[in-house]
Amino acid sequence: MNRYPLWKYLLILAVVAVGFLFALPNIYLPDPAIQISGNSAATKVEQSTMAAAQKALDAKGIKYFGVENDDTNGLIRLYSKDDQLVAQSAVQEALNENQYIVAVNLAPTTPQWLTSMGAGPMKLGLDLAGGVHFLLEVDTPQVLAEEMKNIETALKKFQREERMRGVFVRVDGTSLTVKADNEDKRNKFSSHIRSELQQLEFDRIERDGEFFVEATLSDVYIREKEAQAVEQNLTALRKRVNELGVSEPIVQRQGRNRIVVQLPGIQDTARAKSIIGKTASLEFRLEARPSELASKKTLFPYKDQEREQLTGGAYLENKVVIRGEHVNNAFAGFDPETSLPQININLNSQGGTLMNHATRDNVGRSLAVLFIEYHTRTETTLDENGQEVKTFTQIPDKNIISLATIQDALNASFRITGIDNPQEASELALLLRAGALAAPMGFVEERTIGPSLGAENVARGVDSVQLGLVLVLLFMLVYYKAFGFAANLALALNLTLLIAIMSLFGATLTLPGIAGIVLTVGMAVDANVLIFSRIREELAEGSPPQTAIHAGFERAFTTILDANITTFIVAIILYAIGSGPVKGFAVTLAIGILTSMFTAIMGTRAIVNMMYGNRPVKKLLI
Known part of the structure; x- marks a missing residue:
């Protein structure tokens, strides 16, 4: 009685080992750092740039280490978080602010042997890791x-x-x-x-x-049209942010024509603005015939400066064949013949039909690809009450990136060339995949939440978990003695598994999530309390110790299962209908329920079996 077969012990041991392995990266705290990146995808961060940054830090007496550079981004690790803002300002002054962006960041320190196995630390939400918060207004x-x-x-x-x-x-x-x-x-x-x-x-x-x-x-x-525009912008923003790998972003509507965007872990406001606020698209137009009326054609410059200087641009018809919204999919690649960047485009059915008709009837003429990028100019004025009022003006920048002769009718799939570099091609392909914005947007409010605030929140959250854990451990030891010791070991395993699962599946830890962990600690102990109370009842009724242990675990199981299933359903509902902090709480609660069920029932039972199983017992320390 009260023995597990060998395979169960091996299973528990394997779960413990895997849990420990994937929870381990969380003990390696990231280093404070500053990150240097180009203001555009085409700008490289060269060694001379990093040398200038180091010289600026030396001049300010800021200690640093671990200088890294991969041509796209540069990273300089610092010894103190207090030096981050000073270092950021010093390096930004030393570099060309129109060419480079300097941002505070947190550099990972997880060993290579762990990352090679897919293990990494938990992602932290905006309230813990810092990040950027934007409030955008759609120009309805x-x-x-x-x-x-x-x-x-x-x-x-x-x-x-x-x-x-x-x-x-x-x-x-x-x-x-x-x-x-x-x-x-x-x-x-x-x-x-x-x-x-x-x-x-x-x-x-x-x-x-x-x-x-x-x-x-x-x-x-008007209300319907405004709602459609905001919803389309929401969809496009979510696609952009998701493709860029930002963990647990918040993109949601606020009021009639505003959108809130929160990007955890990003300290680079300028880079984040370029991600979510950039409006770029393509238009395909036929080159105008020389005899075309002036009112039906427009002169556009070439994006290639050499070609622009030689030709002075080209006249295109005002009529647009297709626009970016007809694009179903777009991905960057390289021309197999020239090895130059290109974008492979797939149109929807309507776009494919329009393109086919336009090119079928105009073989021999030239078709231009017009790249359109909108720059938002924000003007701040004072109203009659002295309050600041922001107005947004969208300034289009239109350039021809390709002008080629139509050799044959085009269909829904084709490619365009004329892109300067692979980074620009990838960025444009991303914007085309994400979809066009239904209306321009302006930044009404932007806030950067620094890592110092996140560190304070993390410290308070950790303190609350530690305090709650210590009190629970002491109570279990004093009140349930040896069985309390078994419950405490299972509780430690529960927290390890919870952290491991959140790290493994990329779940984001937020301040409400920490509250969910504290609640999980209480719920895990609650299951053991039910079991131990049942064992005490069996002993009071005169049952032998081994029978009391067996009956306690077996008869309390149904009650524990019912209680956890109802709570798990609540967690699913909270995740489904909630957003932001509510989802963070629901995720940790749901994972905690699953791990506590495993550790409180199987884990505790295994420890108790090793303590009392398969031997005569006259008295239980409970």
């Missing part, structure tokens, strides 16, 4: 203005098809006015608006012998 008025332009185009097309003279259509912001020289024409337009443009609310007015239809977008439609 521009979305509505674009909608009104589309409506204006549709009405003018209707006017041409009906061959109506003496009718003028004008759009001003979100208002539309149709002026007709007689009532019949006015009524014909109002009927068309009622049947085809139901998003408009309109009135028919007669004034000074002229007939008007004055229309505006309905409030319901």
Whole structure:
């Protein structure tokens, strides 16, 4: 009685070994560091740049070690976190701030033999590791203005098809006015608006012998259109952040037209802004014929400066064949013939049809790939109450990256060349995959949460776990004696497994997550308390010690299982409907329930079996 077969002991031993191995990286604390990177993907961090950074640190008397450089990023480890901000400022002053970005960072110290096995420390959330917090405002008025332009185009097309003279259509912001020289024409337009443009609310007015239809977008439609724009931007931002590997980012809507973005572990505000706020896309246009009217073509410069100087740009048709939103997938690669960077593009069905029709009918003409990048200019003014008001202006920068002769009709899959370097190709491919933003965005608020704040939160969280753990261990030892010792060993194993699983699966630890760990400690002990209380009851009823142990574990199992299943369901619901801190709490709670079930039942039982099993026992220390 009260013996485990050998395979169970070996299983528990294997779980303990694996848990210890994957929890081990968490004892290697990261070094404070500063990171140097280029302001653009094309800028390399050379040895001369690192030498200038070290010289700046020496001049300030800041001690450092472990200088690393891989041409893309440079890293200098520091001895003290207190030196990070001073070092960042000194190096930024020494380097060209328009060319390089200097950010505070935390450099990992996990040994190579652990990382080669896939073991690494837990990821820390924004409240622990620091990071960046952005509040962005979606320029929904521009979305509505674009909608009104589309409506204006549709009405003018209707006017041409009906061959109506003496009718003028004008759009001003979100208002539309149709002026007709007689009532019949006015009524014909109002009927068309009622049947085809139901998003408009309109009135028919007669004034000074002229007939008007004055229309505006309905409030319901404005809300829907704004919501669509914000949701599309949310989707695009989430894809961008996810592809860049930021752990547990928070990207969520706030209010009517704002989006909150939190990126844990990132101290580089400028780099983070380029990740989430960059608006870049492609347009495919045919090169204009020499005989084309000036109003139907536009001169664009080449991105290649040498070609631009030689040719002075090229005239392209104003009509766009396809845009970036028609791209289903895009990935960077290299031209097998020239070894130059290229982007392989797959279009959706609509884009493939448009591209096929445009190229099929224009074999022999040149098709241009126009690269469009928007730069946000923020202007701050004071309102009548003296409060700062930020306005955002999107400044488009359009350059031709490719102009090639159409040899044959193109379909949904093709490639484009003319990209300067692999980094730029990868960045553009990422933006195309993530999807275009429905509307420009501006940064209303940005905050960098430094690692010092995170260190304070980590210290307090660790203190709370340690205090709770010590009190629980003392209580179990005093109250349950030898059985309390077994429970304490199982509890230590539980925490080890919890940390190992979170590290192995890349779960992010947040301050609420630490609260979940503290709760897990209590729940794990609670299961042992139920078992030990049941053993005491069996002993009080006169059962022999071995029978009491067996009955205690067997009969308490159902109660423990029911309690943990209900709590686990709650954790799943919290994760499903919650966000941010709530999810962090739910993750640690759910993992803690699973590990506590294993350690409190199998782990404690194995230790008790080794203490009392397979031998005569007259008295239990419980």
